[in-house]
Amino acid sequence: xxxxxxxxxxxxxxxxxxxxxxxxxxxxxxxxxxxxxxxxxxxxxxxxxxxxxxxxxxxxxxxxxxxxxxxxxxxxxxxxxxxxx
Numbered sequence: 001x002x003x004x005x006x007x008x009x010x011x012x013x014x015x016x017x018x019x020x021x022x023x024x025x026x027x028x029x030x031x032x033x034x035x036x037x038x039x040x041x042x043x044x045x046x047x048x049x050x051x052x053x054x055x056x057x058x059x060x061x062x063x064x065x066x067x068x069x070x071x072x073x074x075x076x077x078x079x080x081x082x083x084x085x
Contacts, residue, residue, distance in 0.1 A: 001062070002041060003028050009045070009065040010072070015058055019079045020047060025068065029057065050076055055084045 003009060007028050014021045026045030034040050041062040047055050 002031070003043065003062075003065070003067075005029065005031065008068055009043075010068050011060070011064060012066050013064055015060065015064070018058060018085065019083050020058060021077075023075070025074070026058070026065075028065075032059075049079075 005028055008025055009028060011020060011022050011024045011026070020026075024047065026047045028043050029046045030044035032042035032044075034042075038061050042059060043062070043065065044057050044059050045065070046057050049055055
């Protein structure tokens with residue numbers, strides 16, 4: 001499935017080496033075609049805090065994200081700003 005730019009999606013896994021966890025929400029800001037390394041479509045997500053302030057961007061593959069459903073709820077958790085890369 002190809003996601004459109006500026007779609008909000010949820011992570012399906014914790015992203016190793018980052019503060020971002022399964023269920024965190026991001027917005028697609030770039031799309032990449034499959035390549036030798038990933039073999040699947042890739043995306044850059046803009047990640048933000050609960051106030052909508054941008055924290056950073058991360059690169060993910062299509063299997064690491066999913067659409068948000070109207071049957072899901074948001075949750076709040078704290079993070080350490082100095083850990084954002």
